[in-house]
Amino acid sequence: MKYSALLLLLFMLVMLSGCWGSKELRDVGIMSGIGVDKGIDSGFDVTAQTIKPGSKSDLPISAIVHTTHGETVFEAVRNMISEAKKKEIHQHIDSLIIGKAVAEDGVTSAFDFFLRDHEPRFNMSVFLAEGNAKEILEILNTELYDIPAREMKNSLVEQKALSKAPYVELHNFYQRLIDPYQDPYMPIIHKIDNDFKNEGTAIFKGDKLVGELNGVETRGMLRVQGELEGGIQVIHVPLSEEETVNVSIEVKDSKTTINNFLKDGQPVIEISIQETGFIGETSKAVRLAKDDIKKINQLYKNAIKKEVEDSVDKIQKELKANTFDFAEIIRRNEKDYWKHHKENWEEIYPSLKVVVKVNTELPANGLVNYEGGR
Amino acid sequence: MLRWIKRKIEYSKLDRKKDFSVSDRMVSKKLSENITYISELFEKNSDVVFRRFTIGRQQKADAFLVGIDGLYDKTAIHENIIKPLMELETGDLPILQRLETIEQDLLSISDISTERTMKKSVSQLLKGDPLLLIDGMEYVYILGSRTWEMRGIQEPVTETVVRGPREGFVETLRTNTAMLRRKIHNQNLIIEQMTMGTLSQTDVAIAYINHLVNPDLLEEVKNRLRKINTDAILESGYIEEFIEDAPYSPFPTISNTERPDVVSARILEGRIAILVDGTSTVLIVPYLMMESFQAAEDYYSRPYYTSFIRMLRLIGFLASTLAPAVYVAFQNFHKETFPTELLISLSASRQGVPFPLFIEVFLMMISFEWLREAGIRMPRHIGQAVSIVGALVLGESAVNAGFVGAPTVIIVAISAITSFIITPLNDAIALIRFAFLFAAGILGIYGVMLALTFSLLHVASLRSFGVPYMSPWFPIMWSDWKDFLIRAPFWKLNHRPEALHTLNDLRTANGNKPKSGKKQEGGEE
Numbered sequence: 001m002k003y004s005a006l007l008l009l010l011f012m013l014v015m016l017s018g019c020w021g022s023k024e025l026r027d028v029g030i031m032s033g034i035g036v037d038k039g040i041d042s043g044f045d046v047t048a049q050t051i052k053p054g055s056k057s058d059l060p061i062s063a064i065v066h067t068t069h070g071e072t073v074f075e076a077v078r079n080m081i082s083e084a085k086k087k088e089i090h091q092h093i094d095s096l097i098i099g100k101a102v103a104e105d106g107v108t109s110a111f112d113f114f115l116r117d118h119e120p121r122f123n124m125s126v127f128l129a130e131g132n133a134k135e136i137l138e139i140l141n142t143e144l145y146d147i148p149a150r151e152m153k154n155s156l157v158e159q160k161a162l163s164k165a166p167y168v169e170l171h172n173f174y175q176r177l178i179d180p181y182q183d184p185y186m187p188i189i190h191k192i193d194n195d196f197k198n199e200g201t202a203i204f205k206g207d208k209l210v211g212e213l214n215g216v217e218t219r220g221m222l223r224v225q226g227e228l229e230g231g232i233q234v235i236h237v238p239l240s241e242e243e244t245v246n247v248s249i250e251v252k253d254s255k256t257t258i259n260n261f262l263k264d265g266q267p268v269i270e271i272s273i274q275e276t277g278f279i280g281e282t283s284k285a286v287r288l289a290k291d292d293i294k295k296i297n298q299l300y301k302n303a304i305k306k307e308v309e310d311s312v313d314k315i316q317k318e319l320k321a322n323t324f325d326f327a328e329i330i331r332r333n334e335k336d337y338w339k340h341h342k343e344n345w346e347e348i349y350p351s352l353k354v355v356v357k358v359n360t361e362l363p364a365n366g367l368v369n370y371e372g373g374r
Numbered sequence: 375m376l377r378w379i380k381r382k383i384e385y386s387k388l389d390r391k392k393d394f395s396v397s398d399r400m401v402s403k404k405l406s407e408n409i410t411y412i413s414e415l416f417e418k419n420s421d422v423v424f425r426r427f428t429i430g431r432q433q434k435a436d437a438f439l440v441g442i443d444g445l446y447d448k449t450a451i452h453e454n455i456i457k458p459l460m461e462l463e464t465g466d467l468p469i470l471q472r473l474e475t476i477e478q479d480l481l482s483i484s485d486i487s488t489e490r491t492m493k494k495s496v497s498q499l500l501k502g503d504p505l506l507l508i509d510g511m512e513y514v515y516i517l518g519s520r521t522w523e524m525r526g527i528q529e530p531v532t533e534t535v536v537r538g539p540r541e542g543f544v545e546t547l548r549t550n551t552a553m554l555r556r557k558i559h560n561q562n563l564i565i566e567q568m569t570m571g572t573l574s575q576t577d578v579a580i581a582y583i584n585h586l587v588n589p590d591l592l593e594e595v596k597n598r599l600r601k602i603n604t605d606a607i608l609e610s611g612y613i614e615e616f617i618e619d620a621p622y623s624p625f626p627t628i629s630n631t632e633r634p635d636v637v638s639a640r641i642l643e644g645r646i647a648i649l650v651d652g653t654s655t656v657l658i659v660p661y662l663m664m665e666s667f668q669a670a671e672d673y674y675s676r677p678y679y680t681s682f683i684r685m686l687r688l689i690g691f692l693a694s695t696l697a698p699a700v701y702v703a704f705q706n707f708h709k710e711t712f713p714t715e716l717l718i719s720l721s722a723s724r725q726g727v728p729f730p731l732f733i734e735v736f737l738m739m740i741s742f743e744w745l746r747e748a749g750i751r752m753p754r755h756i757g758q759a760v761s762i763v764g765a766l767v768l769g770e771s772a773v774n775a776g777f778v779g780a781p782t783v784i785i786v787a788i789s790a791i792t793s794f795i796i797t798p799l800n801d802a803i804a805l806i807r808f809a810f811l812f813a814a815g816i817l818g819i820y821g822v823m824l825a826l827t828f829s830l831l832h833v834a835s836l837r838s839f840g841v842p843y844m845s846p847w848f849p850i851m852w853s854d855w856k857d858f859l860i861r862a863p864f865w866k867l868n869h870r871p872e873a874l875h876t877l878n879d880l881r882t883a884n885g886n887k888p889k890s891g892k893k894q895e896g897g898e899e
Contacts, residue, residue: 022706023707024706024724024731025709025720026727028709053721053725089709091709
């Protein structure tokens with residue numbers, strides 16, 4: 001009796017589980033990148049880049065691209081089976097590319113599948129294609145990359161030292177999307193000849209694309225977000241009336257704190273940036289005395305300030321997108337004000353006063369000091 | 375059908391209670407009666423040597439010597455027994471009176487005893503000691519001169535060490551007990567002997583340290599041994615199966631070794647060894663699972679590398695049991711667990727492979743078991759053939775021909791290699807990894823976890839002679855952890871294992887930690 005109960009329990013444990021998803025690896029395709037475009041008449045065109053493993057280790061790995069049409073993204077994705085002749089698994093999708101037309105209409109309809117389904121992972125990178133997603137995914141430059149879609153994500157990680165495109169994963173994007181006082185953004189991917197390039201940021205308002213930032217504006221935006229991890233700031237230092245020298249400063253460490261205070265009953269946002277840079281290059285053989293470094297530092301400070309102010313102006317005043325977390329900061333610091341004004345935040349936001357304070361340090365000027373003949 | 379029933383009835387009529395022992399009669403005063411009795415007992419036996427001779431020069435008495443050819447020292451018997459007896463000068467004394475003292479002043483053999491019952495005498499004869507019977511005497515002389523051809527002491531093939539003693543037990547019980555005594559020169563090393571097997575009458579000895587071993591444990595071991603009622607004990611494995619705690623478990627609850635140093639160390643910890651005549655394998659009880667991660671050499675080399683390798687053994691054990699199962703589960707059910715690059719190369723190796731992954735792994739594991747069995751059973755001379763077939767045909771060619779994927783071969787090889795690290799659990803591992811593989815093939819990692827949970831529950835519920843099998847892990851006995859995953863230096867191993875509840879648990883006094891000496895002064899300039 002005791003044993004039969006135990007056996008029954010074991011039987012139930014085995015049978016009541018929903019884990020019957022055994023699928024041989026050779027019978028599935030590994031999807032690596034996926035793009036969503038607007039269909040010609042209606043629905044979506046979905047393009048997928050699937051890894052095609054060589055049958056032996058000496059054959060090169062490559063990718064195959066299929067495009068299907070469906071009324072919804074899921075339908076199009078499932079239609080992929082008739083194209084690829086295999087069911088594809090979505091766990092290893094690294095890049096999700098949204099066509100510009102889809103982004104302008106709103107990305108929710110394109111993204112829902114990737115969030116709702118259990119297979120795709122939230123850590124895939126999201127991109128906005130300058131044109132169609134399809135043409136980006138059709139870049140199969142096997143001389144450069146085995147699997148281009150993987151390379152798109154990797155190159156974005158590498159670009160953190162350049163800071164001309166933000167690194168955004170699906171869950172980052174989604175978190176900002178569902179927050180009523182935050183708006184998402186994503187990097188832009190361009191097609192250049194037979195290659196791709198990440199540069200710039202697509203700014204969304206809600207789930208709709210409202211504008212784009214170029215590389216430098218992106219850097220300004222990342223500074224405000226506190227996500228700047230590197231980059232080269234070139235400043236022009238006047239030596240005399242005619243002569244200027246270009247100094248490249250390598251950004252080493254950038255910290256941002258955003259505060260707010262009330263001035264005449266109106267909130268003022270104060271962005272304080274503390275940045276450390278190294279002098280990486282001067283275009284002329286100049287000896288950098290202490291005063292010169294002070295001067296460079298001042299110019300560096302001004303350059304940052306201008307860059308940040310430009311980005312903030314563009315996003316805040318022109319695009320009116322809540323790309324920055326200003327609402328959250330006000331909510332946290334000024335509870336009373338927020339209580340009364342949160343309903344008309346959309347009207348307050350564009351006219352919000354933003355002050356940028358920059359403090360920089362230049363502790364090192366490299367291995368060269370042009371002294372004593374060297 | 376009828377015939378079958380008839381046969382059954384006939385069979386049931388057979389006298390299965392036939393006692394194979396010798397009838398319990400006393401030694402007769404008349405030599406001729408004894409001779410008739412013994413001759414009848416050994417009527418058809420060709421290897422029994424009978425020798426009739428006459429004692430004394432002046433007064434004579436008939437004598438009879440019986441021995442088993444090949445089991446006693448013929449020269450010693452001839453020189454020290456037969457010759458002096460034949461040449462005995464009795465003088466004026468009546469011969470029988472003279473003969474009463476021959477034990478003291480004539481029979482120059484070191485081990486001699488007398489026996490009045492026929493049963494015991496014959497049993498001694500069968501073990502090798504010749505019997506001397508003299509007309510007119512009510513007892514038999516048992517002449518202890520057993521000797522036979524035996525294997526020399528060699529290093530055990532199964533348990534080799536780089537550093538440490540190279541002697542191993544042999545098939546003779548007396549030699550084996552002597553090896554133990556040579557390691558522990560103390561009267562408290564007790565070697566108790568008993569006879570087992572109604573037909574084989576095998577000598578079995580238990581060895582332990584008195585005043586140290588837990589008396590309850592000792593009593594339990596003796597009880598279990600006494601309960602054995604079988605006709606023959608040919609190897610210690612027979613005994614193991616009669617006395618083990620969990621006969622249905624794949625996990626052994628009794629350990630065995632061929633090394634006297636291991637046995638000595640174990641009985642000094644408070645364990646009990648069971649030595650069986652006729653085999654070089656000695657049983658040790660109780661046995662804890664953690665002992666399978668220990669090796670003799672752990673105690674002969676310095677503790678650092680030993681501790682490192684012990685942890686590797688534990689990981690190896692897990693790898694050995696789980697690697698094929700986890701491989702199948704991950705690849706068939708949880709493809710997201712692999713990094714993309716790894717999945718791509720796995721996928722590449724799976725292209726064009728004919729069998730499903732589960733079948734592929736299963737076949738490879740079965741072929742490995744075949745190879746292993748062939749390696750053990752085959753005659754030494756064709757050993758090369760097996761390795762060629764195994765390595766080349768199964769490994770290389772199967773992959774090249776595209777029958778199996780290379781990663782499968784790697785995984786099965788890892789599982790196989792690591793199972794050899796933990797030799798005591800080798801059998802158990804070989805079996806349970808198949809169970810794990812099936813669970814993984816049906817249910818994925820969920821199945822593996824299920825199987826793992828049940829195995830853990832099972833192992834945790836085991837006991838070896840009252841000692842929890844998983845201790846000191848389960849239940850936790852912190853003081854025993856000093857000699858578990860790590861091996862602490864000897865000056866830190868102050869106590870015997872707590873799990874064994876010994877009577878005297880102090881092993882090493884405190885304060886034995888060596889200190890670096892002062893700088894040496896003087897010396898030649």
